[in-house]
Amino acid sequence: MEEIRYSINEIFASVQGEGLLAGTPAVFVRLQGCPVHCPWCDTKYSWKEDGSGTAKIPLSEVLVKDSRPRSADATLxxxxxxxxxxWPRIPLVVITGGEPAEQPIRPLTERLIAAGKRVSLETSGFLEIDVAPETFVTVSPKITVPGGRVLDSALERADEVKMVIGDESDLAALDAITDKIPESTPISLQPLSMEESAASLCFRTAVERGGRYRVSVQLHKVLRVR
Ligand code: SF4
Structure with missing residues (x-):
């Protein structure tokens, strides 16, 4: 059987700063590669193609924050x-990207959960999600970018849908897919770049709609820590 391998951009420990698990100490595993290419992406270095090529580095170097397109290969x-x-004492592992669903993440989630970790996946929902059932899945739809999409199956699987809101057009895009999101799934509105107008729109919308709507702040930006 072929050995399972991952292409990894960086691994670091921090605190989950967004969404329903905000405040939880976590190991972040950023997998390399994303087919979506959002213009506002703040992790463009996790794309495979950004024009500067992707350097191959040893696995030990992904532990050093760099913010350049680069990746290390590792077996499961x-x-x-x-x-x-x-990180034996950190309870949560966040698998993120890039778009982590491009890689074979189910065995990774299974092994980490079997070892006693809580596992969370952050995905755009652009691809099918195949993870261990216990995995907490956050789907952050990128449906306003050219070529962007979110699969119905991803919205059905989500434990949380987190939508980045810059203005009313993003809210309209969210409303266009809301009937695909199960009624029990929380919807987190996250202000784009923590801009004041976006934050006020998110607050107003969450208060007006109530129910499953909530606001997700980016703790690291508010507190200015990584
Ligand atoms: S889906 Fe995420 S990682 Fe990919 S381009 Fe968009 S914001 Fe960046």
Whole structure:
């Protein structure tokens, strides 16, 4: 059987700053590659193609924050062992990207959960989601960018839908897919770049609609920490 391998941009420990799990200490595993290419993306270095090429680095170097397009390859065993040995006390592992669903993430989620970690996946919902059932899935639809889409199956699987809201057009885009989101799934409105007008629109909308709507702030930007 072919060995499972991952292409990884960076791994670091921090605190989950967004969404329903905000405030939880977490190991972030940023997988390399994203087919969506949002203009506002703040992790463009996790794309495979940004015009500058993607350098191959040893696995140990993904532990150093760099913000350049680069990646290390690791087997499933190497990746799981690294996380468990380096951060034994951190309860949550966030698998993010890029678009992590491009890679075979189900075995990774299964192994981490079997080892006692809580696992969260952050995805745009652009691709099918195949993860262990216990995985907490946040779908952040990128439907306003050219070529953007979110699969119905991703919205059905989501434990949380987190929509970045810059103005009313983003709210309208969200409303166009809301009937695909199960009624029990929370919807987090996240102000684009924490701009004041976007924040006030998110607050107003959450208060007017109530129910499952909530506001997600980016703690790191508010508190100015990484
Ligand atoms: S889906 Fe996420 S990682 Fe991909 S381009 Fe958009 S914001 Fe960036």
């Amino acid at each position: 065993d190497e990746l799981v062992n690294l996380i468990l040995e380096r």
